[in-house]
Amino acid sequence: MTLNIIVVTDQRDGTLKGASRESLSEARRVVARAGGGDVVACLVGHNLGKAAEEARHSGASRVLVVDDEKLKAFSAAGYAHAVGLVAAKVPAPHVFLAPDTTMGRELLPRLGARIGGSVATAVTSIAPEADGSLTVQRKVFGGRATETLRLRGTPVITLRPNAFGIDASPASDPPVENVPLGDLPAVAQGVQVTNFTSTRGDTPDLTEAQIVVSGGRGMKTAENFVLVENLAKTLGAAVGASRAVVDAGWRPASFQVGQTGKTVQPQLYLAFGISGAIQHLVGITNSRCIVAVNKDPAAPIFKVADYGVVGDAMTVLPLLTKALTKQ
Amino acid sequence: MDVIVCVKQIPDPETKLRVAASGKSYDPDGVKFTIVNTYDEATVEEALRMKEEFGFGAVRTVTVGPARSEEALRHTLAMGADEAVLVETPPNAVLDPLLVARILSAVIKDMPHDLVMVGKHAQDDEAGQVGSALGEYLGLPSYAFVTGLTPDSGAHVLKMARYVEGGEEAFGGPFPAVVSLLKGVKDPRTPTLPNILKARKKPLKKIPLPEALAKVGALPGAGNPTSETLAFTLPPPRAGAKMIEGQTPEEQVEKLLKSLKEEAKVL
Ligand SMILES: Cc1cc2nc3c(=O)[nH]c(=O)nc-3n(C[C@H](O)[C@H](O)[C@H](O)COP(=O)(O)OP(=O)(O)OC[C@H]3O[C@@H](n4cnc5c(N)ncnc54)[C@H](O)[C@@H]3O)c2cc1C
Ligand SMILES: Nc1ncnc2c1ncn2[C@@H]1O[C@H](COP(=O)(O)O)[C@@H](O)[C@H]1O
Numbered sequence: 001m002t003l004n005i006i007v008v009t010d011q012r013d014g015t016l017k018g019a020s021r022e023s024l025s026e027a028r029r030v031v032a033r034a035g036g037g038d039v040v041a042c043l044v045g046h047n048l049g050k051a052a053e054e055a056r057h058s059g060a061s062r063v064l065v066v067d068d069e070k071l072k073a074f075s076a077a078g079y080a081h082a083v084g085l086v087a088a089k090v091p092a093p094h095v096f097l098a099p100d101t102t103m104g105r106e107l108l109p110r111l112g113a114r115i116g117g118s119v120a121t122a123v124t125s126i127a128p129e130a131d132g133s134l135t136v137q138r139k140v141f142g143g144r145a146t147e148t149l150r151l152r153g154t155p156v157i158t159l160r161p162n163a164f165g166i167d168a169s170p171a172s173d174p175p176v177e178n179v180p181l182g183d184l185p186a187v188a189q190g191v192q193v194t195n196f197t198s199t200r201g202d203t204p205d206l207t208e209a210q211i212v213v214s215g216g217r218g219m220k221t222a223e224n225f226v227l228v229e230n231l232a233k234t235l236g237a238a239v240g241a242s243r244a245v246v247d248a249g250w251r252p253a254s255f256q257v258g259q260t261g262k263t264v265q266p267q268l269y270l271a272f273g274i275s276g277a278i279q280h281l282v283g284i285t286n287s288r289c290i291v292a293v294n295k296d297p298a299a300p301i302f303k304v305a306d307y308g309v310v311g312d313a314m315t316v317l318p319l320l321t322k323a324l325t326k327q
Numbered sequence: 328m329d330v331i332v333c334v335k336q337i338p339d340p341e342t343k344l345r346v347a348a349s350g351k352s353y354d355p356d357g358v359k360f361t362i363v364n365t366y367d368e369a370t371v372e373e374a375l376r377m378k379e380e381f382g383f384g385a386v387r388t389v390t391v392g393p394a395r396s397e398e399a400l401r402h403t404l405a406m407g408a409d410e411a412v413l414v415e416t417p418p419n420a421v422l423d424p425l426l427v428a429r430i431l432s433a434v435i436k437d438m439p440h441d442l443v444m445v446g447k448h449a450q451d452d453e454a455g456q457v458g459s460a461l462g463e464y465l466g467l468p469s470y471a472f473v474t475g476l477t478p479d480s481g482a483h484v485l486k487m488a489r490y491v492e493g494g495e496e497a498f499g500g501p502f503p504a505v506v507s508l509l510k511g512v513k514d515p516r517t518p519t520l521p522n523i524l525k526a527r528k529k530p531l532k533k534i535p536l537p538e539a540l541a542k543v544g545a546l547p548g549a550g551n552p553t554s555e556t557l558a559f560t561l562p563p564p565r566a567g568a569k570m571i572e573g574q575t576p577e578e579q580v581e582k583l584l585k586s587l588k589e590e591a592k593v594l
Contacts (some may be wrong), residue, residue, distance in 0.1 A: 012491060073498065076459050076469050102491050106471040109456035112425060113463035118554050119425055135557065140453050145344055145353065147452075148558040148579050153569055187468055190484070195497035205493045208425075211593075233522045248497055254495060259365065259450075262490070268593040282450075289591045291583065292568060308568030309579050319580040 001132045002037040004090050005030060007060070007082055008107065009043050012074065018060065019099030019161040024059040026126065026164040027097055034128035038062055040090050044082040046072040048264060052176045059169035064089060067179040074103060076110040078188030083111055085179050092131055093154070100158035101207070108156050117156035120149050124163040142278070147307040160286065161208060163267045199254035201310030206257065207251045212269045214240035214257055214288070216280075218273015218294065218313055224249035227317040228272060233325045240264065242274050251267035258283035272313040276301025293317075328376045328478060329384040329439040332408070333431055333461075334367035335390055336360050336399035337451040344561060351556045352421050363399040365506065366446025368406075373476070373511030375407045382479055384441075385409040389434060391427050391539075393418045397531065404526035407519030411531045412438070414539045423554050424449075424456035431457070432464035433542035434534065440465075442485075445507040447472065458507030468500055471507040472485055478502065 005027040008021035027039040041060035043052055048067045056065045066082040080112045087094055096111060098104035100122045123136040133152045138160075151157070170235060207214060213235065215228035225245070232239045240262075242257040252271075257264055259279040264308035269287035273294060281304055284290060292305035293316050302308045309316060339342070339359045347354040362368070374386045388403040390396045391414040400411035414430055416422065422430075435443060443465070448455035450560045455471075462469025474495070484499045490509060518526070571586065573579035587594045 010492075013493060017492070075500070076462065076471070080463070100491075102472045106459055106469070108459075109425070109454075110463045110469060111458035112430065112456070113460035117458070119454075119456055119460075120554055122453070138453075140559075141338070141344060141353075141451060142340060142453070144561070146560045146562065148553045148560070152552050152556050171519060174536070185468060189501075191470075191498065192464050193496050193498045194486075196494055197497075198494040200493040203331055207492055214445040254490075260369075268587065270592075289587070289593045290568075291587070297570075302568045302570070304565055305568035306591065307583060308570045309583060310570065311576055311579060315576045316580060320584070323580055323584055 001128070001130065003031060003034045003093055003095050003132065004038045004040060005095045005097055005127065006042050006083070007276060008104065009041055009051070009055060009205070010099050010101045010103045011043060011045060011048065012103055014047060014050055016051045016054040017099065018166070019101055019159075021058045022164050022166050023097050023099045023159050024055070025167045026159060028059045028167065030095070030126050030128055031109055038090065039309055040064055040086070044071060044079045044086075045074070056173045057169060058175065059167065061136070061172060061256045061323060062090075062174050062177065064177045064179055066179045066181050069182060070184045073191045073193045075188050075191040078184050078191070079107050080111040081090045081185050081188060082181060083107070084114065084183045085181070089177070089179060091202060095134065096154070098158050100160050104158045108158050112156035115154055115156075117154040118151040119156045120159045121158045121200070122278060123157055124160050124190050128156065133316065139286065140163045142282035160265060161318065162210070162267070166299055199252070203232060204236070204238045206240055206255070206262045207240035207262055209264065211235050211237035211270070212240045212264050212266045213237045213270045213272070214242065214274060215245060215272045215313070216242040216274030217244035218250070219245065219250070220273075220314070222248070224314060225250050227314065227321075231270070231317055231321045231324070234321050242280050270306070271301055272317060274301055275299050276304065284288055328381070328441040328480060330378070330386045330442045330444060331435055331438060331440045332367070332371050332374050332386065332388045332403070333443070333445045333457065334388050334390050334399055334403055335364045335449045336362070336390065336396045337364045338450055340450055344379065344532050346559055350558055351561050352419070355419060356379070360395060360398075362402040363448050366448065368515040369511045370444045370446050370508045371403050371406050371408060372513055372515040373508055375516070376511065376513055377476070377478065381480070384439070386581055387411065387438060389431060390414070391422065391430050392416055392562050393420070400531055401526050402413065402518065404529040404531070405523045406516055408520070412534065413531065414534045414536060416536045421556065424452060424454040428460035429464055429543045434463055435461075437463065439546045441503050442478070443467070443503075445505065447507055447509045455507070455526050458505050462505040463519050465505065469505040469507070470500055473506050474509050475512045476506060481489050487529055539573060
């Protein structure tokens with residue numbers, strides 16, 4: 001059964017995010033397993049030239065672009081409308097995929113509701129069935145259980161970043177097909193971004209990073225937190241923090257990992273002086289490998305960590321940084 | 328300005344989960360339920376804060392859930408909500424988030440709503456679907472990952488902040504709208520005893536599920552709107568961390584790096 005997979009890419013800052021390329025890669029794999037079909041990169045926004053060029057070399061067999069000034073500010077209603085215009089250019093049956101970024105998570109359920117699709121968010125595996133439906137898996141209850149779902153009709157899926165991997169893309173470079181937007185529906189008008197405060201600096205974004213180094217109250221002072229940052233720099237990692245650190249004012253809220261902060265999904269999560277409260281753990285259980293350094297052997301974080309070191313973070317951090325710098 | 332906050336009662340995040348006999352959900356027997364989904368508690372707080380600061384009309388809370396969910400609604404009334412609506416489902420029904428959104432939209436259409444608020448996600452299904460879907464079904468704009476909002480009633484816009492990858496955006500958009508909240512400006516208040524007692528007498532309307540479903544119009548598109556759960560599984564219990572021992576911190580660090588490179592292969 002052939003499937004045409006429409007991958008709604010995320011390029012909020014003008015370039016195709018790694019998570020978008022990962023979605024394109026997975027779309028190729030699903031199409032191959034299902035027995036053929038197109039992988040359509042669907043780009044919606046404004047000033048998409050660079051991202052569209054990247055999409056051409058990221059495994060898509062078609063690249064459809066809705067590029068319009070009126071789409072400068074993201075709105076779920078406006079973007080869902082634009083994706084609908086792209087879908088009208090692609091023969092059915094459709095599957096919609098997007099990375100589970102803030103944009104993907106906000107947009108795809110709206111699209112699913114609009115088209116009467118069958119929606120699953122943050123899935124970790126996709127298996128095509130003979131009848132054209134898809135079986136997907138996703139984590140629920142803060143990573144404490146797994147749900148297996150069958151999606152019939154038109155599946156609409158967001159993919160958990162870093163759960164699938166990016167393949168080297170084949171040498172196909174389809175032309176960019178422009179799809180005119182026309183008027184934005186009334187419900188999508190009037191959204192305006194007035195300010196953007198970047199928290200990126202020279203480190204990767206927390207939610208996209210392959211390695212995250214986090215510190216907790218056990219770091220004792222704002223000054224000591226530099227030790228966490230030094231290790232992160234050495235590893236090319238993102239810096240995270242527990243809420244205790246944010247509440248103490250050592251680092252801004254954008255660093256916070258957990259229930260009311262960010263959910264991370266790196267290959268490696270290193271936690272220094274973090275006790276492992278449930279509200280912190282729900283943000284890190286998608287990590288492939290968790291390392292905890294804590295001076296208390298009974299700290300709850302050791303129950304979920306893969307490797308534990310009982311010790312003083314202020315000693316272990318510089319040693320790790322030194323050992324890794326030497327290499 | 329009338330606000331509706333959608334809330335869900337969920338199993339306490341620390342309660343022990345067991346798989347139900349069907350193999351398709353958790354077994355609710357013996358499960359401790361939270362008063363209300365943490366994100367929804369934050370959302371109720373944000374609605375009440377705005378009501379107090381900006382002199383809104385009523386704050387009404389709505390849930391789709393079994394009879395026990397009345398407890399969650401009473402909690403929101405004790406926090407300060409004015410009225411509540413319970414769409415009562417059979418005890419162990421597991422509803423697809425899009426269906427929940429459709430039911431909510433059908434009920435909300437009959438209530439005054441300048442603003443509809445939901446949490447970022449329910450901590451059980453972690454779907455994060457209901458807010459955006461509600462926006463679509465109600466024909467309203469929807470805004471997600473919001474971390475605080477201020478209404479500007481004159482200009483008829485909401486001023487909001489939201490998380491996006493790499494930073495925080497300040498943005499504005501028209502209302503009526505549906506807002507999914509990541510966190511509010513203030514921590515949720517704890518109801519006082521007098522307010523808990525008062526909440527018992529506040530209006531709480533019950534709508535049986537079939538009556539709510541009858542209000543749900545024809546589904547858009549030809550597709551099957553719901554997903555079907557095939558299995559609900561628990562991972563094998565975590566063994567706990569492999570503890571890296573050593574005479575000195577230097578030795579521990581050396582061993583740790585070796586494990587991360589050769590065993591876990593993450594460096
Ligand atoms: C509604 C709600 C939402 C929340 N959301 C979040 C969230 O998003 N993210 C979050 O992180 N928390 C959140 N929390 C807070 C959470 O419950 C914990 O309070 C918080 O995670 C604790 O942070 P911590 O581990 O840094 O501090 P603590 O719990 O104080 O732990 C400090 C740890 O450091 C260790 N330590 C001390 N000195 C050293 C040393 N020299 N070397 C090594 N280890 C040392 C101690 O043994 C201890 O284990 C939330 C709470 C609530 C109620
Ligand atoms: N059964 C329900 N009744 C009322 N509101 C709900 C229900 N399920 C979800 N919601 C709302 O929608 C938000 C997102 O839920 P979900 O999409 O299921 O992750 C929750 O935080 C609630 O505000």
